[in-house]
Amino acid sequence: MRAALELLGRVPGVEVVAVSTFRETDPVGVLDQPRFLNAAAAVETTLSPGALLDAMLGVERALGRTREGARFGPRTIDLDLLLYGDEIVEEPGLSIPHPRLHERAFALEPLHELEPDLVVPGRGPLETLLRNLESG
Numbered sequence: 001m002r003a004a005l006e007l008l009g010r011v012p013g014v015e016v017v018a019v020s021t022f023r024e025t026d027p028v029g030v031l032d033q034p035r036f037l038n039a040a041a042a043v044e045t046t047l048s049p050g051a052l053l054d055a056m057l058g059v060e061r062a063l064g065r066t067r068e069g070a071r072f073g074p075r076t077i078d079l080d081l082l083l084y085g086d087e088i089v090e091e092p093g094l095s096i097p098h099p100r101l102h103e104r105a106f107a108l109e110p111l112h113e114l115e116p117d118l119v120v121p122g123r124g125p126l127e128t129l130l131r132n133l134e135s136g
Contacts, residue, residue, distance in 0.1 A: 001022060001037060001039055001077070003063060004059050004060075004063060004077050004079060005019060005041060007059045007062055007063070008041070008043070008055065008056065008059050008079075011047075011055045011058075011059075013045055013046040013047045013051075014043055014044075014045045014047060014052070014055060015043060015044045015045070016041055016042075016043050017042050017043060017044050018041065018042040018114050019039060019040075019041045019042075020039045020040045020041070020110035020111070020113040020114050021039065021110070021113060022037055022038070022039045023037070023038055023039065023106075023109070023110065024036070024037055024038075025037075025038050025105075025106040028104070028106075036106070038106045038107070038110060039110050040082070040107065040110035040111045040113070040114055042114050042115070049081065049084045049087070049089050049091075049094060049096055050091060050094055052081060052084070053081050053093075053094055056079040056081060057079075059077075059079060060076075060077050060078070060079055063076055063077045064076045064077075080098055080107070081094070081096060081098065082096075082097060082098045082101050082107060082111065083096060083097050083098075083101075083111075083118075083120065083121075084096045086119070086121050087121065088121050088122055097120050097121055097122065097123060101120060101123070102120065102123045102129050102132075103133070105130065105133050108126055108129055108130050108133070109130070111126060112126045112127075112130060
Protein backbone atom coordinates (compact mmCIF):
# COMPACT_ATOMS: atom_id res chain seq x y z
CA MET A 1 0.00 0.00 0.00
CA ARG A 2 2.90 2.34 0.68
CA ALA A 3 4.22 1.66 -2.82
CA ALA A 4 0.78 2.42 -4.28
CA LEU A 5 0.66 5.73 -2.43
CA GLU A 6 4.15 6.61 -3.61
CA LEU A 7 3.33 5.77 -7.23
CA LEU A 8 0.05 7.67 -7.08
CA GLY A 9 1.86 10.70 -5.68
CA ARG A 10 4.20 10.63 -8.70
CA VAL A 11 1.31 11.03 -11.15
CA PRO A 12 1.35 14.57 -12.58
CA GLY A 13 -1.60 16.49 -11.17
CA VAL A 14 -1.99 14.27 -8.07
CA GLU A 15 -0.78 15.09 -4.57
CA VAL A 16 -1.41 12.70 -1.68
CA VAL A 17 -2.28 15.00 1.24
CA ALA A 18 -3.37 12.57 3.98
CA VAL A 19 -3.43 8.83 4.66
CA SER A 20 -5.43 7.02 7.32
CA THR A 21 -4.10 4.28 9.56
CA PHE A 22 -3.67 0.94 7.81
CA ARG A 23 -6.06 -1.65 9.25
CA GLU A 24 -6.65 -5.37 8.77
CA THR A 25 -10.22 -6.33 7.94
CA ASP A 26 -12.13 -9.50 7.21
CA PRO A 27 -12.63 -10.33 3.53
CA VAL A 28 -15.94 -9.62 1.82
CA GLY A 29 -17.48 -11.95 -0.76
CA VAL A 30 -14.96 -14.79 -0.87
CA LEU A 31 -14.43 -15.52 2.83
CA ASP A 32 -11.84 -18.31 2.51
CA GLN A 33 -8.83 -16.04 2.02
CA PRO A 34 -6.43 -13.98 4.14
CA ARG A 35 -7.56 -10.76 5.81
CA PHE A 36 -7.29 -7.56 3.80
CA LEU A 37 -5.32 -4.44 4.57
CA ASN A 38 -7.37 -1.25 4.12
CA ALA A 39 -6.78 2.49 4.32
CA ALA A 40 -8.04 5.72 2.79
CA ALA A 41 -6.02 8.48 1.19
CA ALA A 42 -7.03 12.04 0.48
CA VAL A 43 -5.58 13.55 -2.68
CA GLU A 44 -5.67 16.93 -4.30
CA THR A 45 -5.81 16.67 -8.05
CA THR A 46 -6.21 18.59 -11.25
CA LEU A 47 -7.27 15.38 -13.02
CA SER A 48 -10.86 14.66 -13.97
CA PRO A 49 -12.53 11.75 -12.15
CA GLY A 50 -12.02 9.47 -15.15
CA ALA A 51 -8.36 10.43 -15.55
CA LEU A 52 -7.78 9.91 -11.82
CA LEU A 53 -9.36 6.44 -12.02
CA ASP A 54 -7.14 5.63 -15.03
CA ALA A 55 -4.07 6.71 -13.03
CA MET A 56 -5.18 4.52 -10.11
CA LEU A 57 -5.64 1.52 -12.42
CA GLY A 58 -2.16 2.19 -13.82
CA VAL A 59 -0.74 2.05 -10.29
CA GLU A 60 -2.53 -1.27 -9.73
CA ARG A 61 -1.03 -2.69 -12.94
CA ALA A 62 2.45 -1.43 -12.00
CA LEU A 63 2.14 -3.35 -8.73
CA GLY A 64 1.13 -6.59 -10.47
CA ARG A 65 -2.65 -6.45 -10.19
CA THR A 66 -4.51 -8.61 -12.67
CA ARG A 67 -8.26 -8.98 -13.08
CA GLU A 68 -8.18 -12.79 -13.22
CA GLY A 69 -9.77 -15.00 -10.60
CA ALA A 70 -12.74 -14.47 -8.31
CA ARG A 71 -14.18 -10.95 -8.25
CA PHE A 72 -13.75 -10.55 -4.49
CA GLY A 73 -10.81 -12.94 -4.24
CA PRO A 74 -7.21 -12.30 -3.21
CA ARG A 75 -5.35 -9.54 -5.06
CA THR A 76 -2.07 -7.69 -4.77
CA ILE A 77 -3.65 -4.23 -4.56
CA ASP A 78 -7.12 -2.76 -5.05
CA LEU A 79 -7.53 1.00 -5.33
CA ASP A 80 -11.06 2.39 -5.34
CA LEU A 81 -12.08 5.94 -6.16
CA LEU A 82 -14.60 6.44 -3.36
CA LEU A 83 -15.33 10.16 -3.60
CA TYR A 84 -14.42 13.15 -5.77
CA GLY A 85 -15.18 16.19 -3.66
CA ASP A 86 -18.93 16.56 -3.39
CA GLU A 87 -19.56 15.45 -6.97
CA ILE A 88 -21.88 12.67 -8.09
CA VAL A 89 -20.51 11.03 -11.25
CA GLU A 90 -22.25 8.38 -13.35
CA GLU A 91 -20.21 7.37 -16.39
CA PRO A 92 -19.56 4.02 -18.04
CA GLY A 93 -17.14 2.24 -15.71
CA LEU A 94 -17.22 4.96 -13.03
CA SER A 95 -19.74 5.71 -10.28
CA ILE A 96 -18.92 8.30 -7.60
CA PRO A 97 -19.56 8.01 -4.73
CA HIS A 98 -18.51 4.38 -4.92
CA PRO A 99 -21.83 2.49 -5.21
CA ARG A 100 -21.22 0.26 -2.16
CA LEU A 101 -19.35 2.77 0.01
CA HIS A 102 -22.27 3.23 2.40
CA GLU A 103 -22.32 -0.56 3.04
CA ARG A 104 -18.62 -0.95 3.86
CA ALA A 105 -17.30 -0.11 7.30
CA PHE A 106 -13.79 -1.01 6.07
CA ALA A 107 -13.98 2.02 3.75
CA LEU A 108 -16.08 4.37 5.90
CA GLU A 109 -13.94 4.04 9.04
CA PRO A 110 -10.67 5.20 7.39
CA LEU A 111 -12.56 8.05 5.68
CA HIS A 112 -13.98 9.05 9.06
CA GLU A 113 -10.46 9.09 10.49
CA LEU A 114 -9.39 11.55 7.77
CA GLU A 115 -12.48 13.76 7.83
CA PRO A 116 -15.03 13.07 10.59
CA ASP A 117 -17.53 15.67 9.31
CA LEU A 118 -17.51 14.37 5.74
CA VAL A 119 -20.85 14.08 3.98
CA VAL A 120 -21.14 11.42 1.27
CA PRO A 121 -23.07 12.97 -1.64
CA GLY A 122 -26.51 11.42 -1.95
CA ARG A 123 -26.00 9.28 1.18
CA GLY A 124 -25.46 11.64 4.13
CA PRO A 125 -22.93 12.19 6.91
CA LEU A 126 -20.28 9.54 7.58
CA GLU A 127 -21.34 9.47 11.23
CA THR A 128 -24.86 8.43 10.23
CA LEU A 129 -23.66 5.83 7.71
CA LEU A 130 -21.38 4.23 10.30
CA ARG A 131 -24.13 4.25 12.95
CA ASN A 132 -26.49 2.56 10.47
CA LEU A 133 -23.95 -0.22 9.85
CA GLU A 134 -23.39 -0.75 13.57
CA SER A 135 -27.12 -1.01 14.30
CA GLY A 136 -27.54 -3.04 11.20
